[in-house]
Amino acid sequence: MMMWLVGAVFKALRVASNLVFFFEAQRLLGCLIKPTSDERVQRVDQKVLEAAGVELRHENVKCAGYKIRTVFCGNPTDPPLVLIHGHSMSSSFWYRNFADLVNMGYYVIGLDLLGWGRSERPFYSGETVEDSVHFYMESFNEWRVNLRLEKFSVIAHSIGAYLAYEFAKRHPGTVTRLMLVTPAAIEQRLSLLTGIYFTLTPQTVARRLGLLGYLLFEMKFPKEEPYTANSLKDLTWQLNCRPTPSGDIAIRHLIEFESWNRPVVKRPFINSLEHLEMPVHVVSADMDTLVSIQSVENLYRALVKTGTECTYNVTIGSNHCPFLEVPDQFREIVGKYFDRKMRAGA
Numbered sequence: 001m002m003m004w005l006v007g008a009v010f011k012a013l014r015v016a017s018n019l020v021f022f023f024e025a026q027r028l029l030g031c032l033i034k035p036t037s038d039e040r041v042q043r044v045d046q047k048v049l050e051a052a053g054v055e056l057r058h059e060n061v062k063c064a065g066y067k068i069r070t071v072f073c074g075n076p077t078d079p080p081l082v083l084i085h086g087h088s089m090s091s092s093f094w095y096r097n098f099a100d101l102v103n104m105g106y107y108v109i110g111l112d113l114l115g116w117g118r119s120e121r122p123f124y125s126g127e128t129v130e131d132s133v134h135f136y137m138e139s140f141n142e143w144r145v146n147l148r149l150e151k152f153s154v155i156a157h158s159i160g161a162y163l164a165y166e167f168a169k170r171h172p173g174t175v176t177r178l179m180l181v182t183p184a185a186i187e188q189r190l191s192l193l194t195g196i197y198f199t200l201t202p203q204t205v206a207r208r209l210g211l212l213g214y215l216l217f218e219m220k221f222p223k224e225e226p227y228t229a230n231s232l233k234d235l236t237w238q239l240n241c242r243p244t245p246s247g248d249i250a251i252r253h254l255i256e257f258e259s260w261n262r263p264v265v266k267r268p269f270i271n272s273l274e275h276l277e278m279p280v281h282v283v284s285a286d287m288d289t290l291v292s293i294q295s296v297e298n299l300y301r302a303l304v305k306t307g308t309e310c311t312y313n314v315t316i317g318s319n320h321c322p323f324l325e326v327p328d329q330f331r332e333i334v335g336k337y338f339d340r341k342m343r344a345g346a
């Protein structure tokens with residue numbers, strides 16, 4: 001009996017050590033096949049931004065000791081327009097829009113939110129929804145104070161739109177015009193898969209799993225041209241692998257599991273609306289698999305009820321990122337409300 005037990009224990013140890021060996025070996029292989037480094041992030045980011053076809057200036061803006069990567073484009077005497085990206089993205093994901101927005105008469109400023117993109121990724125220790133919003137919004141506010149942005153327009157995407165709305169609410173008089181593009185976290189209800197995806201923090205998975213992580217990324221990453229052209233896919237991978245996914249972790253606290261199979265948004269966008277002074281433009285995408293067009297419409301109707309001046313447009317043939325997938329349609333919609341030359345003529 002004793003001998004049998006010892007034998008079983010040794011066998012189990014051998015299996016475990018083989019598994020560990022396999023895991024580490026494939027991780028090493030992953031590092032060799034898809035190496036990641038800050039230098040590579042920079043190179044691939046440069047490639048994406050070169051495709052913008054317009055002159056851009058980079059700067060790391062210091063706020064509260066953290067570096068916030070910022071991209072500037074256009075004439076500094078024009079009114080500022082701030083671009084806020086969504087989950088796991090960065091200011092570079094607007095590369096197909098910079099030139100259009102400059103042509104509409106704006107000084108365009110894109111930032112990488114704290115914890116994401118090429119901005120600093122400090123250790124995140126918050127727990128509550130308020131902590132998460134605070135993490136982004138405090139740094140965002142310091143950033144715009146440092147840049148002396150007192151009045152500016154905002155175009156914000158997905159979870160960035162959720163955060164931008166919070167900012168506009170808390171800092172009345174700063175935002176002159178707000179566009180919410182396929183805003184996320186609208187309603188409490190959340191699909192199980194989305195819940196798991198955002199709870200596991202995709203960046204951690206990509207970073208820790210090595211080759212397996214890369215294969216998963218390959219499987220999950222969209223195959224359509226807008227997402228793969230001009231090194232954007234490479235940039236996504238490099239950004240996913242940057243150490244300390246604090247951006248992901250902070251967002252994780254917006255979601256909780258009521259039961260093992262029922263993830264919910266803790267403070268849904270639609271429950272935190274109030275009357276705003278500036279015009280708000282809501283844009284949805286007819287093929288959005290992450291945020292249903294119905295949810296966005298519900299948000300729009302709820303916004304109208306607050307007495308806020310607002311409009312609603314649907315982009316056709318686009319999934320979650322219309323500014324990237326159907327940039328011409330996006331330009332048309334934005335132009336209708338933002339084009340200063342057209343508006344001056346009207």
Ligand SMILES: *[C@@H]1O[C@H](CO)[C@@H](O)[C@H](O)[C@H]1NC(C)=O
Pocket residue numbers: 311312313314332333336
């Ligand atoms: C956006 O919506 C407005 C109001 O419904 C409409 O007049 C306009 O044509 C739409 N613009 C585009 C580009 O779809």
